[in-house]
Amino acid sequence: MSSTLKNLTLKVWRQAGPGSKGHFESHTIDEITDEASFLEMLDILNERLISQGNEAVVFDHDCREGICGTCSLMINGQAHGPERGTATCQLHMRKFSSGDTIVIEPWRASAFPIVRDLMVDRSAFDRIVEAGGFITAATGGAPDANLIPIPKPVADAAMDAAQCIGCGACVAACPNGAANLFTAAKISHLNLLPQGQAERFSRVENMVETMDEHFGSCTNHGECEAACPKEISIDMIALMNADYRKAKVKNRKQLARS
């Protein structure tokens, strides 16, 4: 049963480029069906802006089915908006009411410079993954499936961590601009599995220290977990913290031998 929302006010962040000064721009949406997704609502707004000869609002989006991690909007002070466990693209207008004012801002963190309007550059995440988000695999013939037995709870826990789509909502929601949930998820999904053991300790050391170059620190507010479209648990952060401590000792021992 669809219904129509009337008289929405949008306050959208507009910023011409990385260094320029931005501002909120108000737009009115007179009518929109509640079946429209949030991004479709922005598409409709952009069509209107373009037909009026104005610049369209720039925002990131790609798959629009919650698996690519490209969309990234701070909606009414919540990363990915009011719906729990979804990315912005899976948020629908039925979560809002007629007459609402909706404030849309980009992610804000020094590691995520604004490219334009609502689009930010999240390549700092790539630096973290480059530092250790890989395993050593033998080349040659493809190994048989299920050659390495993995206990089901371990596989499940690794899968929980591997759900991370790297959208950056954890950083955006964190009052400290910390990327601990992202980094912990990327570390844990490999560190939990047998295939990830060879680089386990160099991985955690390199990824944590690369994270440190770009992001803030974790004070255990738990906002990241609440904002995460994949509902990744902050238990992953504890796992990372424990592994980092072990890594510092073990890597030191290994270095002493070399």
Add this chain to the structure above:
Amino acid sequence: MSQTMQRGPVSGTAASRPVRRRPFLLDLYATAVGKKYVMAVTGIIGILFIIGHMVGNLKAYIGVVEHNGEQAYDLDVYAHFLRELLVPIVPEGYALWGLRLGLIAALVLHLHAAWSLTVLNRKARPVRYQSARDYQVASFASRSMRMTGILVVLFIAWHLADLTWGWVNPGYEYGEVYRNLDASLSRLPVALLYIVANIALGTHLFHGIWSLFQSMGWNNPRFNRWRRGLATGIATIVVVGNVSFPIMTLAGVISYKPV
């Protein structure tokens, strides 16, 4: 988007591992995760002290006891015992000073780590959100850690000036702990200060105790649900115990009479 990025070399893979020259502990302390270990460990030292301090002070309620054939306030006897700790292995006062130095070191490290993490966090978001944030789970305690921490440090300074050095306590007499306690807390503004400061301390502990398990990575799905209860329990016991002293002094239960 390369024109927007200004970064140094990648530390992980491309660059070769630098030769480590820093001592292990300094190397560990260099990262934010390492500083959080320091916050947690020094926090544990502080928590143990605060519990011990509160339990020790409960002796104010025992009143006068017979000690070495003389009548004395049990609190004064206890205070003297602390000076004689480990005597005759070490001279009088040495063990107490050892404990004090440990606490001072823990406090200094806790403050330095908090300061440098705050600086890091400010740098991580130089431009704040321009619209109001709608926090989902961050508690008042977790968001006010800096504020309650500053309040507690200021209170510690007052507390030392009041009951250790006696600078702000007109009725102060060295060694007469019970008398000094009564003289200080009989003043209504001072009693209120103690109550407010201890509520700030309790709020700080409420988040800190829960948080330290996470920072240290002491995470076990079987026991995680006890962390909140432990934090609430310790914070409540400390606040109730400590707030009882000013209230009971104002109520006349703690009242000095020469013996």
